[in-house]
Amino acid sequence: MFVQPSDSLIRIIDKNPFLILAIEHLKKMDYPKNLSIEDFCKQCSLPVHVFLSLVNIYNRNEVKLNFNEWNNEHIIILIDFLAHSHNYYKKEKYPLINDLLHELDIKIKTKEVKLLKKFFDNYIAEVIEHLDYEENTVFPYVKGLLFHTAPIDTNFSSAVYQEHHNDIEEKLSDLKTLLLHHVKFGNESYLARQIIFHLYELEYDLQAHSTIEEKLFIPLIQQLEKNNT
Amino acid sequence: MTKYSLVIVEPSELINFAIKEHLKKTSLFASISTFFEWEAFVQNTTRHSNSILIINPLLIVNKEKEFEKLTQKQVYLSTIAILYHHLPDAIIRLFGDVFYIHEPISKLTQKINQCLNEQKSNVNTKQILSEREKEILKYLAKGLSVKEIGEKLFLSPHTVLSHRKNISAKTGIKTIAGLTVYAVSINLVSIDEIDT
Structure with missing residues (x-):
């Protein structure tokens, strides 16, 4: 809709x-x-x-970006939105899934679940690295562009951004597939169901997050860079 | 019902438009995106996994590697080349199917249906990996590169990649880390053999 x-x-x-x-x-x-x-x-x-x-x-609709509508204040709202999403991933969703996987690992003790937990740990490390890169490098860089403060040295690249997003989405999708199709849970299926539901919610938000960055945020940064040169 | 997305990359406005309008009527696709250049397509590449890409091969001349990389990464992507005239086999080989613009357009719909059916059968039926695929999966889980596997099994990297793509299509798992968990779960390798 x-x-x-x-x-x-x-x-x-x-x-x-x-x-x-x-x-x-x-x-x-x-x-x-x-x-x-x-x-x-x-x-x-x-x-x-x-x-x-x-x-x-x-809502998964194609959104056309009209540069004229976006002033500096609006871009700040967008940065706050993205930063708040990061909190939701880092402080709420990932710890929740992590705890559930840990519980599953303790209860089931199979080699698959042990590996799945490791897979998730590696995935989280990768995501956190990307989120930190955005918070510590990209957001300050954009604020610098907005307020014409001292130029911040950055290797910002939209191609790298997209590559990170693809990797993050693929790993999350694999985690879901493994849980849904390939791993056995015995009597602990309620834990698996909880994890799967959390993964669907996380996936939904992450996909929207990536699209917001790719279709709104990055083009807005590129426009700012053009205006600043 | 799975919703498919269609991407058309064709420089001729007329042909691009005609294909889009014809396929719109079939209601096969949840979304149809059109591009006139390769660069614009790459920048806006779709995130939907179940897709058909109809593309004019002339747009990927000198970018064949980039094209292969992109299509190999997306497991559920079928490609159809739009041809104005015959092109060398080396180029044709890069595509799943071809459609000549002088052919009846119903043939294009037929080819698309074929691609969609193949995708469905890959996703829906629990397919068993062939012996060769299991062998390749075992080496992938042990951390060998495509080139190293090719050398061990006397296969070209292209063939190994093609098996890798089939393994992903059958299991629904795209990353090496995910495939490794799968390989352990079906006892192809033991936990001690893999590098975690």
Whole structure:
């Protein structure tokens, strides 16, 4: 469903509950949701086009970036959104899945689950490295471009970005496939089910996150770089 | 029902448009994206895994390696070349199927259906790996490179890669780390033999 300014927020959440993730990453969960998108955005001082771009990407729609609509303040909102998503991955989702896999490992004690846990540990290490790169290098670099502060030396490359995203998504998809098709759980299937549900939620958010970076954030950075030269 | 996505990369606006409009009517695809150049396609490459790529081979001349790398990475991607006239086999070999623009367009739909059926059978039926594939999987799990496996089994790297692609299509697992867990789970290798 392509979301329009006149749509009711409650209705679009009802159609796709994963939109709650987008609203939470914008830190707007406490605002009333029985409003149209336009009114909701007014209430929480959010530019409508920013909100629409994000929720439409969460709804898996193609979003066209109109550079003229995006001012510096809007790009800061986008950076905060991305940073908040990182917190959700690092502080909530990964530790949760990690604990469940650990419990599964203790209860089942098979070589597959042991390896699966190792696979997940390596995957997490890789993701954290990418998220840290964004937080410590990319975000400060973009803020430097926005506020014309001292140029920050960076090897930022959109190709590397995309490569990281593909690797992260492939490993997550493998983890899901292994759990769904190839690993036996005996009496502990409730643990496997919980892990699989968390993985689906994580995958949904990560895919939207990557698309937001590739279709909005990176082109906006490139535009800023052009304007600054 | 699996939703497939279609990507058309063809420099002629007319042909690009005609293929898109025809295939829209078939309702086979959840999304259809069109590009006129290779670069634009690579930059916006789709994240959907079940896809058909229809492409004019002239756009990948001198970029064959890049093309192979891209298509080999995406396990559920079928490629169809749009040909205006005959091209050397070395180029044709890179594609899953070919479609000449003077052929009836129904033939294109037929070829697409064939590709989609192959993808479905790869995904849906639990296929058993062949002996050769098991052998290659064993070496992959032990950490050998495609080149090293080729040397051990007297196969070209291209053949090893093609087996690797089939293994991924049958198991649904794309990364070496994931395939290693799988290899251990079916007792192809023991935990001590792999480098974790």
